[in-house]
Amino acid sequence: MEAAPCISQIASLLAEPKRTAMLWALMDGSAKSSEELATLAGLSPASANAHLARLTGSGLLRIEARRGKRLFRVAAADVSAAIDALASTTMASAARSTPQALPPALMAPQLLRRARWCHGHLGGELAAQLYQRMLEAGWFERHEQRTEVTVKGAQHLADLGIFIQALAAPLVCDCFDWSQQQPHLGGALGAGLMQLFLQANWISVINESRALSINEAGLREISRLAAR
Structure with missing residues (x-):
């Protein structure tokens, strides 16, 4: 049971729809600026930066510098795998509940x-x-x-x-x-x-x-x- 709090920490981050929207936009392996992600998620720049700071601080995203600009990218393959698994589970559970x-x-x-x-x-x-x-x-x-x-x-x-x-x-x-x-x-x-x-x-x-x-x-x- 000691691992449960760690799982819930990541789950709580993903439970916020705006953060999930930004992660989802990066699932193709692209790197995007905070401005691009703010637009995609329908957020103000300040709100987007706050969400991105939490995602980066948790190890779900990483930052890379390109021509003096900060871009955000999915941190590792295991993050993409987890998001993809959640998407599959979402669809499969919906199909089971309303076949x-x-x-x-x-x-x-x-x-x-x-x-x-x-x-x-x-x-x-x-x-x-x-x-x-x-x-x-x-x-x-x-x-x-x-x-x-x-x-x-x-x-x-x-x-x-x-x-x-x-x-x-x-x-x-x-x-x-x-x-x-x-x-x-x-x-x-x-x-x-x-x-x-x-x-x-x-x-x-x-x-x-x-x-x-x-x-x-x-x-x-x-x-x-x-x-x-």
Whole structure:
């Protein structure tokens, strides 16, 4: 129980919507001035500086000097991971509480919506589209409580160098995407595909962000997967 006060300190900082708005604007790995963040959060410069001082003092943000100007950036990858996890939990809990109505997709910087890290696998628009193509192409078969890789899917994955027999369970699972209102591929197979994309140099990490950069070859090759 001794760790609880430390958790609550960070939680209390994130409970303020204006501070969360400024953190959220930096989730794409960008560095922004206090003036930019004040505008994005709808704050006066003085109020923004007070909030930024608390976020910086707590280790959630860091300051870097550029041409004599102070810019704010997410302090480390673990901060981005925590914010992303909160976003996922927010959407998943909303979906559980009102399953008859999809929660609205969270607004976020374009880079985050396009492609990002998500629990070791690929998330975002690119991931959701890929998972949908795989389902439609018959790579996976959905049952009431599980999703299984079909023989066809296993063959195609083996052609990519991914052998499902070598992967740990759970092999395939839906991971609800907070920016797309539909699932992308989670589980060991999702992580395996992520490693394939990284090793092929199709995608790369952006600073301390959860956002991922996709090069032209990567976009072309990933878009071809499971395409009819």
